[in-house]
Amino acid sequence: MLRLAFRTLRLRKGGFIGTFIAVFFGALIVASCGGLMETGIRGNAEPQRLAAAPILVTGGQTFELPKEDPASLEPDDKRKFEDARLPERVRLDDGLVSRLRSVPGVSDVVGEVSFPLAAGGKPALGHAWDSAALTPYALVAGAAPVAGEVVVESSSGAKPGDVVQIAARGKTESFRVAGVAGAPRSITQAAVFFSAADAARLSGHPGKADVIGVFTDPGADVETVRAKVAEAASGANVLTGIDRGVAEFPEAETSGTNLIVIAAVSGGLSVMVAMFVVASTLSLSTQQRSRELALMRAIGTTPRQLRRMVLGEALAVGLLATALAAVLGPVLGEWLFGQLVENGVVPSVLRFYQGWLPAVVGAGAAMLAVFIAAFVAGRRAGKIRPTEALAEAAVTRRWLTPTRVIVAALCFGGGTALAIVTVAVMTGPIAASTAGPAVILWAIGVAMITPGVAKVMTAILQWPMRLLGGIDARLAVLNTRAGIVRAAGAVTPIMLAVGIATANIYLQTTQQELANQAFTEDVRADAVIGSVAGGLSPDLVQRIQTVPGVAGASEYVTSSVFLEKPYDSSDEGRPAIGLTASGAAATTDTKVTQGDLTALTGRTVALPEVFAKDFGRGLGDTLSLRLGDGAPVDVKVVAVTSQRPGFESLLLPADLLAPHTTAGLAPQMLVRAAPDVDPAVLTERLREATAGLPVSVGDRAALVAAHDKDQAVGAWVNYLLVGMIIAYTVISVANTLVMATVRRRREFGLQRLTGSTRAQVLRMAGFEGGLVALVGIVLGTVVSAGAIVPFCLVAADSLLPMGSPLIYLTVIGLAAALALAATLVPAWAATRGPAVDAATAGSD
Template sequence: MLRLALKTLRYRKGGFLASLIALFVGAVVVQGCGGLMETGIRANVAAQRLAAAPVVVTGDQDYPGHAVGTATDPMTERVLLDEDLVATVAGVPGVTAAVPDVSVPITSLAGRPAEAFGHGWSSARLAPYKLVDGAEPAASGEVVVDRGTARKLDLRPGAKLSASVRGVPHDFTVSGVAESRTAGGAALLFTDDEATRLYDRPGRIDDIGVLAAAGTDPVKLAAAVDKAVAGRGAQVLHGNDRGIAEFPDAISGKQNLIPVAGAFGGLATMVAIFVVGSTVGMLMQQRRREMALLRTTGVTPGQLRRMVMAETFVIAVLAAALSLAPGQAFGRFMYDILVDQGLIPGEMIFSQGFVPRLTGFGATLFAALAAAFIASRRVSKVRPTEAMAEATLQTRWMSPIRGVLAFLFLGGATALAIVTASVMTGPIAASTAGPAAMLWAVGIALVSPGLCRWLAALLRWPIGWFTGLSGRLAMLNASVRKVRLASAVIPIMLATGLATALIYLQTSQEDANSRIFAEGLKADAVVSSASGALPPSLVDTLAGLPEVSGASASVSSEARLETVVKPGKGEDDLTTAREVEPSRIDLQGVTAAGARQTLGRPTVQGDYSRLTGDSIVLPTDVLKDRGKHIGDQVRLRWGDGEASTMTVVGSFDPPRGFGYAMVPADALLPRTTTGLLPQILVKGERGVSTEELKTAVRKAAGDLPGVAVVDRQEATVAHTESDQSGRVASYLLASVVVGYAVIALVNSLIVATAERRGEFALQRLIGSTRSQVMWMMSVEALVTALVGIVLGTGVAAGSLVPFGMALDGSVLPSGPGWIYPTILVTAVALTFATILFPTSVALRAKPVEAAVAP
């Protein structure tokens, strides 16, 4: 049968090419998504500044003290180490030195915004940095700069350098220039005392670089150090994992990449399996007469299935083999896009090894063989005497297996829609609305022959009335050949439905975020900096201006409200030995004196002016759910892992599904990784225009580098444009999935139309002209596009309507109105092009020759 299969492929180049393209593209997409998943799981980050240390000790980012069996995300800010751990690590056998390290954010250099970090001189040997000019820093105010920065700013020993630390300007004298072969990025090296002062975290450090004796096994040394620091909130790293200590953003990048890659891979795999199944099934339908003829000549059902399976196996193996190099390139392409848009850090090493390639190969082979088996099963089971009659008609399409699958997919989609509309709130509803779109698509596709028949019947009379005899003939073709029509409609439905759903899910979230930001902003002006940092003292400076009625810092982070479920052994309420159930909540740090004037959401109880020290203002529904009242205490785990007992001093009503809490900015800033103040909100006095206010604020900011002052509308626009991560992920996912569906659309329609050469020739022999045939096919293209658009719109509505109800109570999605018409026009144009072009090619042959051509 393998020899026969290979011979049949030689004479079916069109079908062979169509199957090869569908399988090849599917394998490429699945492998690329698998590469992203492997990259996220491994989260390898090569050490740069710590490259000389074989072992690195850093803060443990795992959530402390949660109940057994309770899954929770890691801490969102850098977890710091106690300084006394340095002596503990230094005492481990095999350790020659334990070098503490801190990273001081440098936000501007020589009056220009910059992304640099300062460190103590003693940590220079961890890179290592070596002096190439001048001397090491010996006193406060002296600094060694890296060679790249020295060249860029034309700095030499003795030169003066102005630098801002977390937005606060400082002046230094360059004592020397150093170079490292491994460290990248701008770096300033201070004396250890000055680095500690600028770091401003008393008794705390970022990490410890462990230098080992010659010949020491890093793995064994890491195990020994881990044992020595056990229970101290520390994590011991070696190999590629050391880079996480330098680039803690890799942890959040991992958390971002794994779900994105999972969504990419899962959705792309389902689309690939479905598209491949549809393509192979359509090709099998076209060969029904050939299979029927083989049955009449004595070929058994098993032999027929084995022949088809052998053909498909050969094509699948060839497609998988061809996809290996493009699959890796495609994965790297998506990785580069995510890095460019800031969704993941560029320091994370892209990995695509054996497992993603095997997954792509397995998915391709499974989809192809499963589709071939299902498609060949019906023809192989008919009796030889009925085979030729069976080949001429497409009467039966529903089978018990197909019915069960359709019920499961449509039932699952309905369940997700109900959960989205009635249980989910806010942006989190997208986590169920997105998968629902794919379930609707698969379920509708499984029953598409029946739906196509009904829709064709509805369109038959109006289209036939306006298009004449050729149009009526086209509608008869659509009514009789419902299975073939469904094969052509499915890619259109996938492309329009998934594109509409995925794009409008994102635009609806963006509009909701923008609206909520604008509603929550009462300030007349927002002050920010191109460097990303403002000096905290600027808040009081602006609040004292005669044009200003109130000013508030604005900084965000993430925390957990904890409920103790097991007391533990300690008496201190902050002990991490106890087990807790954490509940995620976003934090907004504000200034008590200016919060009431600048925030657009007033308190329901209490007052923002009491928001000082260890205090918190919680959403009203959170207070109700926890049975708390004003004056009660709650346990809060900050993003850096520290826990505090907070006193509730107020409550407010945030938008449904967008809950967050207010805390003092001066309490939140030291508990963020960088300690940067990104924004200050300013409210003008009554009678002061916005332009007057902005002018006064700019004057008060003086010569601070990169300061920008914008009004409320400009701030809303900037806020919308700044949130790129979700937008990029959604649009990239839509592009990949819809792009594949479009390829399948073009592929299937060209093959389906080219296969009808004999039919076109017969029409011309009985008197039809070329223009009449083309007009008939134009009507068929219109019907195919309309049916596909109707079904695709149903897929999108099944996802977007419940999502809108969960997001803001609207049944219509938000976003640019031109998106949906653009999708429809594109679908119609592709349908017409892929049907009419092969039709025109087929009509070039003489009718007599085309009628007898195989």
């Protein structure tokens, strides 16, 4: 039977193209998502400025977080703890440098600090000259710097003796160029080197090192020395090889984690869609061969032989398709990665890597779908008795099998459960985590009963169609009702495309609009002052508060903190905002239900009502926090606030939160105009007051636009990856409709021989395509509503999503146009030439 299967493939190439397309694109998308995941897991970034040191030591970016209330845990029970990642850089004490020098096999140890600055208006990183050995930079002119001097790169154009303006930590200072240095390789980030004392002062973290570079004795085994360094630097990260890149580019590790999440979500959705589309396409392909399979049963072919033949054909096509997808998967994966880099989602230093495993996963998922679909189709064909096979071959009527009923019940049950969880348990935008996956469950459930639903909808729509289209529409309705299983095969991918596109796009637009509303409602500032070089000077806020027309000014710092006491199970921390007590009330619209934001000084916190209720804390109580860099602090509750559900943040003093961020300073300041002052006038006064400082001044529109831009980056990621999946379903729509129409060449020929003109046949096909599109659009809308409505009820207190209606109109318009084009074009091709030739042609 396998030999017969291969002969069938050679003789019916056109009949298997549809299956090949579905399997190929499914495996291709899954493999490309796998490449993104592998890139994220590896997190490879080539070290550049720190490449000369074979061993790099960085602060540990995780801490042990109990999975349960610590009061009920044994300290030695490690299974009850998990690692929580700290969002800010953890620095090392300089004392570790001297301790590491005594480690056997170590020849030298260099501590390194990095801080952002602007030199001559261009962004760069500042370092101590001692750390130049980590590249190594070498002087090409001049000498090493002393206090008040710098060494610059050759590309800067400066020469020894020049004076350059350096902006750092909110101030601008003049430095004399002592020397010019060059690096042996290309360095992404420009460097400016200072004396050790100046570097410590400008970094804002004296006595701390960002990274420690360790050089080994000649001939020493790096891994052996690394193990000894790890013992001496307990709790720190000790890196060698390609892993050293994250010490220089910590954003690569964070972006790698985000890339894993993006790839996992998109890949999981891709696998489900691919398996569904492949199964649907192969099922349609087998149905179209029902007469051939029936004849084989009638002449004595056993059910087992028939199953082997169908399975062999499908696996042969699947192997060809997955082999090609395995070759092209890295190409698509690298293109997707390039798009993510270009749009700032991941840093350019992160290296794309795709080995053999993603290709195997993609091929395995596609081949599993092929096997299951072929097995089910072959089993069904083999179960029919020979005397019944020919009778059923003309029109497939039976579709509701126990398997369909069970799958539909499970999917509808799962979708309903997710909807209940979304409405009853979730709050705010996080509800999308349960509402989003529901669309696939609803889609699969509806797909299982599509023949029955399509039959009912066709019966409802037949009367208006007959009124509009006359005899051609009537024939289209009769054809659709007679071949309802075939029509359902075309309806399903349209339903899937409309459902996935509508649900995911509107979920994203609603989340983005909610975030923008929460931000604009909370921030009352008329102007914003932003840093262009590492942060604002701590004394700037007092200076701005004295500017005429200023009603209030507050530093604005964002980070995340972890609650240790009382116990909080969140492993991602809680959002925290740092404000200046004297200007907090004027620049934010946070509603205070108890206490006063003016008391937000020292070690204090303003707690959202929902947190106060959950943690059983109120005014005067104490919370034990771990700040973004892991520093523990006890804070007193001085206010309780009411904030938009899902967007709650702890409010802390800016001078408490900022030093424990990577920058160490507030990146921006909010300014509120007095009631009788025009915001435009205020903005101009602020520019005058900050003249000569490394800051930028913008109005409220600039502040909102900056926030919207940050939100748009996350939205763009979703649109890109979901768009790729939607493109696949669109291909499957065209593929399925073309397959269904091309196979009807003989039917069209017979229709023309009985008196119909070619134009009438095409009009009939057009009405069929329109009917299929309409049913698919209605079902897709219902599917998307299963995800959108619960989410919007919780997040926006509305049944309808936020976003332009043009989005939905565009989706359904494209679906209808695609359905009509994929029906009419092959119908036009099938009706070319004499009708008698078409009527006597084979079914291939």
